[in-house]
Amino acid sequence: MIEALRSAMDVSLERDPSVIVFGEDVGYFGGVFRCTAGLQAKYGEARVFDTPINESAIVGLAVGMAAEGMKPCVEVQFADYVFPAYDQITQEAARLRHRSNQQFTCPLVVRMPTGGGIFGGQTHSQSPEALFTHVAGLKVVIPSTPYDAKGLLVAAIEDPDPVIFLEPKRIYNGPFYGDHAGTSVNWSSHPAGEVPEEHYTVPLGKAAVTRSGSDVTVLTYGTMVYVAEAAVKAAGLDAEIIDLRTLLPLDLETIRASVEKTGRCVVVHEATRTSGFGAELIAEVQEACFWHLKAPVLRVAGWDAPYPHAQEWDYFPSAERIARALSKVMED
Amino acid sequence: MSKVTLSYPHPPARPDQAPDFSRIDRSAPGALDVPPLDITAQDCWPYAVGLIRVLDDDGQAAGPWADYLGDLTADRLKQGLRDMLRMRAVDQRMQNAQRQGKTSFYLQCTGEEAIGCGFQRQLGEGDMNFPTYRQQSLLIAADYPLESLLGQLYSNDLDPLQGRQLPIMHSARDYGFFSISGNLGTQYVQAVGWAMACALRGNDKIAAGWIGDGATASNDFHSALLSASVYQPPVVLNVVNNQWAISTYTGVAAGRSQTYAARALGYGIPAIRVDGNDYLAVLAVSKWAIERARGGHGPVIIEWFTYRAAAHSTSDDPSAYRAKDEAAAWPFGDPVERLKAHMILRGDWTEDRHEQTWAELLAEVAEVQKRVEAHGTFVNPKPVSPAAIFTGVYADMPEHLRRQRQEMGY
Numbered sequence: 001m002i003e004a005l006r007s008a009m010d011v012s013l014e015r016d017p018s019v020i021v022f023g024e025d026v027g028y029f030g031g032v033f034r035c036t037a038g039l040q041a042k043y044g045e046a047r048v049f050d051t052p053i054n055e056s057a058i059v060g061l062a063v064g065m066a067a068e069g070m071k072p073c074v075e076v077q078f079a080d081y082v083f084p085a086y087d088q089i090t091q092e093a094a095r096l097r098h099r100s101n102q103q104f105t106c107p108l109v110v111r112m113p114t115g116g117g118i119f120g121g122q123t124h125s126q127s128p129e130a131l132f133t134h135v136a137g138l139k140v141v142i143p144s145t146p147y148d149a150k151g152l153l154v155a156a157i158e159d160p161d162p163v164i165f166l167e168p169k170r171i172y173n174g175p176f177y178g179d180h181a182g183t184s185v186n187w188s189s190h191p192a193g194e195v196p197e198e199h200y201t202v203p204l205g206k207a208a209v210t211r212s213g214s215d216v217t218v219l220t221y222g223t224m225v226y227v228a229e230a231a232v233k234a235a236g237l238d239a240e241i242i243d244l245r246t247l248l249p250l251d252l253e254t255i256r257a258s259v260e261k262t263g264r265c266v267v268v269h270e271a272t273r274t275s276g277f278g279a280e281l282i283a284e285v286q287e288a289c290f291w292h293l294k295a296p297v298l299r300v301a302g303w304d305a306p307y308p309h310a311q312e313w314d315y316f317p318s319a320e321r322i323a324r325a326l327s328k329v330m331e332d
Numbered sequence: 333m334s335k336v337t338l339s340y341p342h343p344p345a346r347p348d349q350a351p352d353f354s355r356i357d358r359s360a361p362g363a364l365d366v367p368p369l370d371i372t373a374q375d376c377w378p379y380a381v382g383l384i385r386v387l388d389d390d391g392q393a394a395g396p397w398a399d400y401l402g403d404l405t406a407d408r409l410k411q412g413l414r415d416m417l418r419m420r421a422v423d424q425r426m427q428n429a430q431r432q433g434k435t436s437f438y439l440q441c442t443g444e445e446a447i448g449c450g451f452q453r454q455l456g457e458g459d460m461n462f463p464t465y466r467q468q469s470l471l472i473a474a475d476y477p478l479e480s481l482l483g484q485l486y487s488n489d490l491d492p493l494q495g496r497q498l499p500i501m502h503s504a505r506d507y508g509f510f511s512i513s514g515n516l517g518t519q520y521v522q523a524v525g526w527a528m529a530c531a532l533r534g535n536d537k538i539a540a541g542w543i544g545d546g547a548t549a550s551n552d553f554h555s556a557l558l559s560a561s562v563y564q565p566p567v568v569l570n571v572v573n574n575q576w577a578i579s580t581y582t583g584v585a586a587g588r589s590q591t592y593a594a595r596a597l598g599y600g601i602p603a604i605r606v607d608g609n610d611y612l613a614v615l616a617v618s619k620w621a622i623e624r625a626r627g628g629h630g631p632v633i634i635e636w637f638t639y640r641a642a643a644h645s646t647s648d649d650p651s652a653y654r655a656k657d658e659a660a661a662w663p664f665g666d667p668v669e670r671l672k673a674h675m676i677l678r679g680d681w682t683e684d685r686h687e688q689t690w691a692e693l694l695a696e697v698a699e700v701q702k703r704v705e706a707h708g709t710f711v712n713p714k715p716v717s718p719a720a721i722f723t724g725v726y727a728d729m730p731e732h733l734r735r736q737r738q739e740m741g742y
């Protein structure tokens with residue numbers, strides 16, 4: 001996925017001289033996850049550069065540049081460190097178009113590694129997507145495959161509005177099925193690990209059905225797409241798994257079609273449960289599909305506690321927990 | 333053609349180049365006197381752009397700051413040397429333990445040992461540090477039990493934090509060590525708040541904030557300086573300038589400011605810049621700054637000029653972004669070697685005793701390590717109870733957390 005993201009920035013820098021990439025350690029070194037490796041050497045320092053450790057400056061600069069007409073794609077080193085920029089993102093970038101009646105717009109992308117599963121403790125593991133989906137004017141994207149990562153990032157860079165681009169760091173190098181003790185799998189052995197070199201986009205606002213089935217609908221995104229896959233296998237159910245890919249705006253049509261077909265739904269995310277994005281999904285599902293539902297919609301989410309270090313695998317939503325929820329919705 | 337171009341700071345050398353510190357001014361020890369405790373920011377310029385040094389290249393202590401420190405006993409110096417060596421032994425052994433997969437993460441402070449070791453020895457009971465992740469030396473010099481220190485690093489049942497925090501993110505209230513946050517900068521302003529509370533309570537305690545050169549870029553650094561300037565609390569604000577912030581050269585945080593200390597003057601806070609690899613300079617300036625804060629003269633900033641000799645952390649490989657052997661080329665040497673040379677010169681120490689002490693300390697750390705590892709490591713896990721996820725989120729566990737804990741099965 002790292003190469004895919006790099007390729008997305010590469011083709012964007014190549015095609016559009018107004019695209020500009022910056023963030024902490026992204027220039028000379030190419031990012032602590034190497035997502036921008038080689039880009040400064042290829043495009044020069046004026047287009048790919050290192051910034052001071054100040055996230056509100058990173059996004060604030062991007063807002064100014066975007067308003068002027070450039071297309072910044074900036075990196076926040078970990079989603080856990082985006083909070084100094086929260087003001088710039090939610091109060092400024094998100095509203096600039098609306099409050100200036102389109103005199104000024106804000107076509108920028110804020111990339112950030114998100115989620116847990118790497119023994120990173122509470123400041124390298126959080127999933128703050130709901131803190132952005134609650135904000136009018138933002139788009140929120142989270143890919144789960146290298147193919148989508150590139151296509152969605154190119155689309156995000158080309159989008160006329162601010163996009164929060166969350167990168168599930170646990171699957172940077174390969175899919176993760178929830179078994180942390182098992183052998184790690186590389187993207188090269190996965191069909192969606194294949195990434196074309198040329199420019200392409202994956203449209204924002206469109207979910208993907210990663211497994212079709214008729215028993216129950218699983219709504220999920222990011223790393224949990226694979227953990228859900230493992231859970232479905234373990235539960236021996238014919239579940240339909242929907243990878244939302246874009247959380248805002250939400251592809252309600254794909255969700256509705258699936259839940260109307262299956263009549264059952266489980267929502268899965270890593271983020272903490274209370275006021276998590278799952279709450280929004282369930283509200284939408286019951287509003288759109290109430291008369292088709294055969295059982296209450298269940299959530300499997302991170303516990304409502306700070307992300308722990310040593311107890312990570314008791315905290316991270318496991319395939320077993322998801323399988324239990326799947327069995328439960330099938331009982332009713 | 334526009335006359336305007338942007339500027340991008342560059343380090344003196346990258347991996348394919350020879351280390352180059354020729355731009356660093358090495359004024360001689362003794363060049364700067366000891367200012368009065370109530371010095372104002374306006375009068376601080378020479379101290380903020382100069383460099384306080386005590387030990388010269390031969391290990392001789394000289395100048396007004398050496399006099400200010402007075403006659404140090406051989407025991408006092410040995411204590412300093414042992415603190416630094418013990419720190420180094422812990423760092424070496426834990427770096428290896430991480431490499432062996434026994435813990436998830438580690439981070440060394442190699443080359444910066446003098447700063448925390450010296451500063452801590454000048455603090456008093458009840459003073460509070462707000463450290464970064466690279467100030468484990470404060471804990472060593474506070475005589476924090478190695479069992480607790482290593483327990484935290486192994487996240488086993490000896491970990492005072494019950495495995496909740498990433499290794500190195502210690503917390504030790506009784507040892508004057510505030511809980512470390514991974515979010516850079518946030519705690520600098522909290523130190524100012526703690527110091528204000530000390531002043532309000534009239535308890536004669538002080539606070540010490542710590543921040544890296546890179547993190548001085550954070551909003552909270554500026555919040556801290558402004559608040560300290562406004563309210564004049566008893567706080568010592570330390571900036572550890574080790575030249576690097578992961579792969580980013582310190583110039584990216586400094587911009588065109590001459591030094592980090594000089595930046596503080598703009599806020600009206602006295603500031604002083606010190607050779608952080610000189611244990612005696614650390615002792616002297618710490619004593620001065622702490623006395624100043626406790627004496628009611630307001631905040632002060634110390635820029636500790638040093639070099640991050642090790643990688644940023646076990647996740648980092650500096651050969652990708654900085655010159656090889658840059659640490660060896662650092663014009664202010666290694667803090668352990670410099671104090672050792674001074675002690676040998678005084679006749680208080682020998683090479684043999686040094687080797688023997690180093691071996692002793694390595695053995696001591698190895699022995700504790702063995703005991704602590706018996707309580708569990710990542711390759712031999714004896715996990716602390718997952719119930720610790722839910723305890724301590726609130727003083728009283730709300731119903732929804734109780735339900736979730738039950739669902740988890742604990």
Ligand SMILES: Cc1ncc(C[n+]2csc(CCOP(=O)(O)OP(=O)(O)O)c2C)c(N)n1
Pocket residue numbers: 024053055077081084464466514515516517543544545546547548574576577578640644
């Ligand atoms: C708010 C925030 N942004 C980014 C990071 C990621 N990060 C961790 S350490 C570091 C470099 C810090 O450098 P410096 O302040 O110079 O301290 P040093 O590591 O050199 O001791 C960065 C960017 C973070 N922890 N917090």
Ligand SMILES: [Mg+2]
Pocket residue numbers: 544545546572573574575576577578640
């Ligand atoms: Mg630094």
